[in-house]
Amino acid sequence: MMEQKNSLKTVFISIGSNIGDKYDNCLKGIEYINALPSTKVIDIAHFYKTAPVDYKDQDWFINSALKIETEFDPAALMFNLKNIEQKLGQYEKSVRFGPRILDLDIIFYEDMVIKTDNLTIPHPRMDKRCFVLKPLCDIAPDIIHPVLGSSVENLLKAVQNDDQQTINLFK
Numbered sequence: 001m002m003e004q005k006n007s008l009k010t011v012f013i014s015i016g017s018n019i020g021d022k023y024d025n026c027l028k029g030i031e032y033i034n035a036l037p038s039t040k041v042i043d044i045a046h047f048y049k050t051a052p053v054d055y056k057d058q059d060w061f062i063n064s065a066l067k068i069e070t071e072f073d074p075a076a077l078m079f080n081l082k083n084i085e086q087k088l089g090q091y092e093k094s095v096r097f098g099p100r101i102l103d104l105d106i107i108f109y110e111d112m113v114i115k116t117d118n119l120t121i122p123h124p125r126m127d128k129r130c131f132v133l134k135p136l137c138d139i140a141p142d143i144i145h146p147v148l149g150s151s152v153e154n155l156l157k158a159v160q161n162d163d164q165q166t167i168n169l170f171k
Helices: 022-034 074-086 130-139 152-159
Strands: 009-017 037-042 048-050 061-070 101-109 166-168
Touching: 009 022, 009 130, 022 037, 022 061, 022 074, 048 130, 061 130, 074 101, 101 130, 130 152
Parallel strands: none
Antiparallel strands: 009 061, 009 101, 037 061, 048 061, 048 166
């Protein structure tokens, strides 16, 4: 009997930090993701300095987005991303939307739509977040949100406002 090889799935991940060496935290997170079995980072967006959203009484973030290929199913991938956050010292957040050493979220997993108690894909607030959409536009502006039916680029145009400042770190 032949062993069937799982096919690689394309996934987009949001990455961010606003505690300590934020940029270095993101780079370490990317290294850990790339070291996961049957997983490869394919593309990395620009890094942006972004104003906090919702909970404003905190330092600005460094945010980016990644395109990866993986054999992990969505739940297993999320489990591994949470483990990476913990390796860098990020445990349960004491304040919702508050400070974090590293935050990794699955934005898109292929064109899947998943809603469970532990996982929602596409990410439920991504269409209202410049800090997710702007870097995502660097690497996948034409990807279509499977629920909203709009491209990432059009979602970004619809949400841009002065409240959500994003500054390209390396321009």
